[in-house]
Amino acid sequence: MDFGEVLSILKDDLNKVEASIKENFQSDVVLIPTISNYLSNGGKRIRPILILISSRLCGYNNGNKHITYSCVAEFIHTATLLHDDVLDEAEIRRGNPAANLRWGNGASVLVGDFLLSRSLTMMAEVKDPRAIFYFSEASRKMVEGEVLELTNPFNLNITEEKYIDIIKRKTAALMSASCRVGAILAKSLSTEEDTLSNFGAKVGTAFQLVDDVFDYISEEGKIGKQVGKDITNGKITLPMIHLYNNASQEDRKSIEEIVKTGNTQKENFNKIVDLMKKYHSIDYTMDKARGYIREAKEEMTSFKDSLYLNAILSVADYIVERDM
Ligand code: FPP
Ligand code: MG
Numbered sequence: 001m002d003f004g005e006v007l008s009i010l011k012d013d014l015n016k017v018e019a020s021i022k023e024n025f026q027s028d029v030v031l032i033p034t035i036s037n038y039l040s041n042g043g044k045r046i047r048p049i050l051i052l053i054s055s056r057l058c059g060y061n062n063g064n065k066h067i068t069y070s071c072v073a074e075f076i077h078t079a080t081l082l083h084d085d086v087l088d089e090a091e092i093r094r095g096n097p098a099a100n101l102r103w104g105n106g107a108s109v110l111v112g113d114f115l116l117s118r119s120l121t122m123m124a125e126v127k128d129p130r131a132i133f134y135f136s137e138a139s140r141k142m143v144e145g146e147v148l149e150l151t152n153p154f155n156l157n158i159t160e161e162k163y164i165d166i167i168k169r170k171t172a173a174l175m176s177a178s179c180r181v182g183a184i185l186a187k188s189l190s191t192e193e194d195t196l197s198n199f200g201a202k203v204g205t206a207f208q209l210v211d212d213v214f215d216y217i218s219e220e221g222k223i224g225k226q227v228g229k230d231i232t233n234g235k236i237t238l239p240m241i242h243l244y245n246n247a248s249q250e251d252r253k254s255i256e257e258i259v260k261t262g263n264t265q266k267e268n269f270n271k272i273v274d275l276m277k278k279y280h281s282i283d284y285t286m287d288k289a290r291g292y293i294r295e296a297k298e299e300m301t302s303f304k305d306s307l308y309l310n311a312i313l314s315v316a317d318y319i320v321e322r323d324m
Helices: 003-009 011-024 031-040 046-057 065-087 099-103 105-126 129-150 160-185 190-217 238-246 249-261 266-278 281-302 307-321
Strands: none
Touching: 003 011, 003 046, 003 307, 011 031, 011 046, 011 065, 031 065, 031 099, 031 105, 046 065, 046 160, 046 190, 046 307, 065 099, 065 105, 065 129, 065 160, 099 105, 105 129, 129 160, 160 190, 160 238, 190 238, 190 266, 190 281, 190 307, 238 249, 238 266, 238 281, 249 266, 266 281, 281 307
16 A cells, blocks of 8 residues: 555545644634644644554544544644744745744744644543543653753764654654554553554654655755755754764864854755765665664554555555655
């Protein structure tokens, strides 16, 4: 099954998720739906897709709670993007000028807060304390990941282990919770819940590794955000960690100069990308991502063959095969 087929088997549910998103960001304070609607276009809806499939895989088939939780996960995710773009001084998101650039940092932070608050009331309405627990734990971990990242700017000596810890929190936690909540909805066995949670964590880690590769080698038009922003912001991600640890003494000096002076204009950025090619840092990072996907899929061997098992495995492949 390819990712297009996954979208087609989920078509009805995904349409309901879109309707729920539009309905639940409404407010008489018009700037709130304006910004929410603006940002809502162009998202890949990976977290809703994970919830929909994992709930179906575990046998959920009576009710609309999977739609509500999909909307909750997308609202939490959108809130983090609004906040993250303020932190990163982003100029483009999902192919459009970033909300912080159009409406300012204050409006972006507050609309993020609105979406986060809305996700809380929506969860309270469903009244499942375990789903509330896992989504709030994921939110806590995301904040911790961002704070860890914030406190390690321009740190070329950050270890691969520390970096993986950061991305597990800032990105993998919400995907892990999304998969788990699907199982919770279906009142699944706790072993199935744990399996799906591990699957989501691994897929989420791979997702961020690929995202970090795109920041060096993709095109703005494809990924809908700026390329080269990570080193300008002093974000030391795996391609750079690998490069710095493997470069010759002389190359390390040029890397330090470029990263530490923040002089990351085109010529210097291209030099870094060329060095990454020379030392196979992009290949190394993509291999790591593929390794996480392999492990994620191995987690799922306890589920018996089904349409939804194939669908979730196909989402895992899409994470490393996507070009956006
Ligand atoms: C994107 O990383 C950012 C995240 C995955 C997490 C952001 C989380 C917060 C700002 C904490 C706030 C939390 C809540 C619950 C509101 P990136 O900058 O590497 O990716 P990008 O290239 O898409 O910007
Ligand atoms: Mg960012």
